[in-house]
Amino acid sequence: MPFDSRGAAAPPAEHDAHRRRAVARWLLFMAGLVWVMVALGGATRLTGSGLSIMEWAPITGMLPPVSEAEWNRLYDLYRTIPQYQLVNAGFGLEGFKQIFWLEWIHRFWGRMIGIAYVAGLAWFWLRGQVPAGYKPRLLLLLVLGGLQGAVGWFMVASGFEADRTAVSPYRLVIHLALAFLLYGMLVWTALTLLRPRPDETPVPAGLRRLVHAVGGLAVLTMLAGGFVAGLRAGLDYNTFPLMEGRLVPPGYWVLEPGWRNLTANIAAVQFNHRLLATVTLVLVGWALVAAMRSLPRGRVRGAIHGLAMAVLLQYGLGVATLLAVVPPWLGTLHQAVAVLVLTGALLALHALRRSPAPVGAR
Numbered sequence: 001m002p003f004d005s006r007g008a009a010a011p012p013a014e015h016d017a018h019r020r021r022a023v024a025r026w027l028l029f030m031a032g033l034v035w036v037m038v039a040l041g042g043a044t045r046l047t048g049s050g051l052s053i054m055e056w057a058p059i060t061g062m063l064p065p066v067s068e069a070e071w072n073r074l075y076d077l078y079r080t081i082p083q084y085q086l087v088n089a090g091f092g093l094e095g096f097k098q099i100f101w102l103e104w105i106h107r108f109w110g111r112m113i114g115i116a117y118v119a120g121l122a123w124f125w126l127r128g129q130v131p132a133g134y135k136p137r138l139l140l141l142l143v144l145g146g147l148q149g150a151v152g153w154f155m156v157a158s159g160f161e162a163d164r165t166a167v168s169p170y171r172l173v174i175h176l177a178l179a180f181l182l183y184g185m186l187v188w189t190a191l192t193l194l195r196p197r198p199d200e201t202p203v204p205a206g207l208r209r210l211v212h213a214v215g216g217l218a219v220l221t222m223l224a225g226g227f228v229a230g231l232r233a234g235l236d237y238n239t240f241p242l243m244e245g246r247l248v249p250p251g252y253w254v255l256e257p258g259w260r261n262l263t264a265n266i267a268a269v270q271f272n273h274r275l276l277a278t279v280t281l282v283l284v285g286w287a288l289v290a291a292m293r294s295l296p297r298g299r300v301r302g303a304i305h306g307l308a309m310a311v312l313l314q315y316g317l318g319v320a321t322l323l324a325v326v327p328p329w330l331g332t333l334h335q336a337v338a339v340l341v342l343t344g345a346l347l348a349l350h351a352l353r354r355s356p357a358p359v360g361a362r
Contacts, residue, residue, distance in 0.1 A: 019129045024193035026120045031186040033113045035339045038179050040106045042335030045229060046328040049099035050167060051083050051159040053107065058149070062111055064104055074100070083165045110152070114145055137189055144182050151175050169230025169263065176226045180219065183339060184346060191350045198353040201300045208352050210287045211304060214280060215345035218311065221276040222338050227263050229335075233270040234326040240319050243271060277315055284311045303351040307344035314341050 044050045054077045055061065065071045075096045078084050088095065121138055124130050130138065155175045158168035228234055243249035249267040261268040288308040295301040317334045324330055 016131065019124075020131050020193040020196070022129065023124055023131060023134070024190040026124070027186050027190035027193070030113065030117055030120070031183055031190065033109070033116065034179065034183045034186065035336070037106070037109050037113060038176075038183070038339050039332055039336040040102075040109055041176075041179070042229075043328060043332040044102050044106045045166075045172075046326070046331045047099060047102060048083070048087065048166075049102040050106075050156060051081060052078055052096065052099040052103045053156075054078060054081065054160065056153045058111070061107060064101075071097070081160050082163055083159065087165050107152075110149060114149070117142060117145055131193065134189070134193075137185075141182065141185055141189070144178065144185070148175070148178050148182060151178055166232070167230070169227050172230040173223055173226035177223055180222065180339075180342060184342060187343060187346050188350065191346070195350070199298075199300055199351055201295060201298055203300060203352055204290070204294050207287065207290045207294060208354075210283060210290065211307070211348050211352055214284045214287055214307065214311075215349050217276060217280040217283065218341050218345050221273065221280055222342070224269070224273040224276050225335075225338065227269045228273045231264070231266050231269055233266040233273075234322055234331070236266050237270055238322055238325050240322055241274075243267070277318060281311055281315050284308045300348075300351045303344075303348040307341075307348045310337070310341045310344035313337060 053061070053074070055074075065074060071093060075093050078096055088099075121142060125135070125138075151171075152175055155167050155171035158164065158171050159166055237243040237249060241247075249271055251265070251267045252271060253261050253265075253268065255261045255265050262272065263269065284307060287304055291301050291304040295304075314334070314337045317330070317337055321327075321330045321334045
């Protein structure tokens with residue numbers, strides 16, 4: 001139990017606040033680990049490393065190969081898949097090691113996230129430090145973390161199919177979406193523990209709706225970016241703002257049935273990602289101007305300002321990545337800053353929460 005400066009037991013309210021802060025700090029630490037995981041995932045994809053480990057070994061896979069015989073065994077497995085035969089044929093054991101290590105680090109980091117979460121949850125749970133009402137949420141986060149590992153393998157396994165040299169774009173987007181969901185829940189739960197009561201700053205209803213729209217569009221843009229990544233669509237149409245000299249590229253709607261253009265047509269997928277990003281940028285600029293005009297300086301206005309700056313930075317990085325024809329370091333940075341945009345959206349939306357209506361006032 002916490003004590004005050006005189007050595008006396010802290011009042012219950014102060015004790016509860018101490019517990020909430022401690023759990024919130026742990027959750028934010030976990031969110032930081034997930035952020036790094038997203039960046040590692042981007043680097044793994046951009047370097048073509050994600051298919052280098054063909055075994056699902058949650059326990060034994062924590063240890064890297066330690067003998068030449070084990071390296072050769074893993075290399076022989078890799079040589080059976082289309083990516084080796086069509087992309088990396090003949091690059092040798094040393095070339096295999098280069099792509100292997102990045103994928104191993106990605107998986108190892110995921111395991112460390114799981115261990116850190118289970119250890120932290122057990123520490124707070126067994127000491128009775130979990131704030132009232134939060135046990136189901138913390139258990140749900142544990143389940144989502146385990147599910148993410150399974151979905152990751154489900155995604156990787158798609159890359160072993162005949163004639164494939166990369167994972168399924170659909171499974172990639174599911175994996176990315178679940179990572180964003182897990183990160184978002186960690187951050188939102190931590191923010192609620194730190195600030196259980198909504199800010200009392202009066203906010204115009206129109207501004208609140210606008211920021212919600214920005215948050216939704218930002219997430220939609222990120223998921224559209226997953227299809228760009230899955231199809232390697234960023235390697236085409238490397239001009240901006242036009243695509244082959246036109247605003248809407250030729251061949252935008254050529255696949256049948258029509259819905260496949262949204263996920264399998266390189267021209268449409270890249271155009272849609274650009275369009276969603278541009279609309280998000282315009283709306284967040286509008287929200288920033290509205291906030292500057294209608295809100296006093298403080299947490300709410302500052303959160304909207306931070307969101308706008310994150311979107312602007314991400315937009316600039318996206319254009320730079322496209323024009324540079326997606327160098328791995330810049331593509332990885334672009335994916336990492338997507339999490340910054342998500343963070344900005346969460347901070348803004350959390351600051352804009354409404355106070356619950358009094359009983360009987362509905």
